[in-house]
């Protein structure tokens with residue numbers, strides 16, 4: 001039921017997003033597909049590798065989210081694909097999470113459009129019929145971590161500079177309930193209480209110990225490990241694995257699906273506050289200044 005609802009919603013989003021792309025005109029529409037998301041099909045039979053390519057830090061802009069969802073939708077509808085590895089084309093960064101500029105200095109209509117795109121991306125990944133393996137080859141805070149947590153399996157590069165976690169409180173943001181649910185489902189209640197309140201970002205050894213990732217491997221083996229893990233998952237017949245996945249994830253996804261419009265309204269109200277706008281601006285400014 002949740003799966004069907006999620007799909008229906010994404011079909012709707014596909015139509016809406018398709019219209020947006022077409023509105024950009026001939027060249028714009030052509031550039032739109034596979035611009036920020038690179039797909040390498042059949043690295044292993046039946047498996048595609050999706051590489052996030054939204055430099056400099058793979059932040060989740062509206063355009064990136066749109067392209068990513070359409071790309072997954074296409075792979076899901078193409079029955080030759082049974083599994084996808086998600087990884088990054090930006091050295092050292094899996095994804096810097098939600099794009100702060102999408103949440104800063106814009107109007108309520110933009111915030112609504114952006115938040116719906118974030119929700120739809122999460123539902124698409126979380127409820128995917130495909131086996132999704134995250135090959136995490138870089139830092140992945142907040143929204144970047146959410147994408148990895150929503151996959152079926154996570155392989156992280158053993159580089160102590162890479163950090164992973166939901167750091168929203170450090171930005172003065174409240175973690176959305178469905179981000180929280182996804183983390184609790186992965187690392188448990190107590191560990192989430194601490195991680196979320198303190199906005200902790202974990203290095204690989206700690207992420208492994210907490211169960212935030214399933215494997216930590218040398219950096220140059222992240223993708224090959226993800227592909228060999230995939231073989232194990234694909235040994236299970238799709239229909240039984242998909243029904244089992246749906247049984248386990250349905251309640252969490254339904255929670256958002258039921259409250260999707262209220263969640264958008266909450267986001268608009270929260271993000272539009274002067275105090276929140278101010279802290280986001282300060283955070284962005286600090287990111288810029290650390291270079292100097």
Ligand SMILES: CCCCCCCC/C=C\CC(=O)SCCNC(=O)CCNC(=O)[C@H](O)C(C)(C)COP(=O)(O)OP(=O)(O)OC[C@H]1O[C@@H](n2cnc3c(N)ncnc32)[C@H](O)[C@@H]1OP(=O)(O)O
Nearest residue numbers: 057059096097098099100101141142143173266270287288
């Ligand atoms: C009731 C409901 C309420 C709901 C509230 C909202 C909930 C929101 C939920 C989720 C939140 C998020 O996902 S917020 C994003 C969190 N992400 C971060 O905190 C990461 C921030 N970035 C970094 O720490 C670093 O950039 C990095 C470690 C990822 C990379 O470091 P590096 O040194 O390699 O690069 P720079 O820092 O120099 O960055 C380059 C360039 O990119 C800009 N940048 C970085 N991150 C973002 C981002 N997330 N969004 C937009 N732009 C980003 C950075 O400012 C630099 O820009 P300039 O070159 O112009 O200076």
